[in-house]
Amino acid sequence: MGLTATPVNSETYSQQLHQDIKQLKHRLILTSPEMCLEHKEFSFLVHDATFSQNIMAFVIDEAHCISEWGPNFHKKYDELAKLRSFVPLSIPFLATSATLPPHVLADVRLKLCMSDTRTFLVNLGNDRPNITPLVFRTHAAASDLSALNFTAREAFESKQLIPTVIFFNKRDLTQHGCHHLQRNTFGNFFAAFSL
Secondary structure, three states: OOOOOEEEEOOOHHHHHHHHHOOOOOHHHHOHHHHHHHHHHHHHHHHHHHHOOOOOOOOOOOOOOHHHHOOOOOOOHHHHHHHHHHHOOOOEEEEOOOOHHHHHHHHHHHHHOOOOOOOOOOOOOOOOOOOOOOOOOOOOOOOHHHHHHHHHHHHHHHOOOOOOOOOOOOHHHHHHHHHHHHHHHHHHHHHHHHH
């Protein structure tokens, strides 16, 4: 698309990056609520009236995280509405998600101060012919990762690895699940087909 982009986080931030952003060398800035609200230099830049006139939009991907993560896991998500008070009213806030049931959408709209009269909603549905949702009920605690073994069983039976997405509610459990699959299932799968 020809857009220059840069990640802005505590590891990438430097005086040079600050100057590049200030001089509008990047058209797309990928950052976090913490950087916008807490990082001294970057937050000051975002709040600057002259600079904020050049902001085209705030885009919040995975907006369901505002509702689901905000209160306990990622507190700054709860404070994203503060950005509205620092930038001109003409700057739109775009919140996107593939998983926004009505109660979560209502919470996100509340937390982002999106009014009923000035909000445009697009719902394309979730009917995707190339995706088959499967729900496997586990009879043990969420930490019993052997319940994930169905993914390898399916792959062994069909002799092909079907793209699969597995959702976890906690970050550390996600890492444990990934390690479990690598150690106990897919390592064996790839070894069996590399002969």
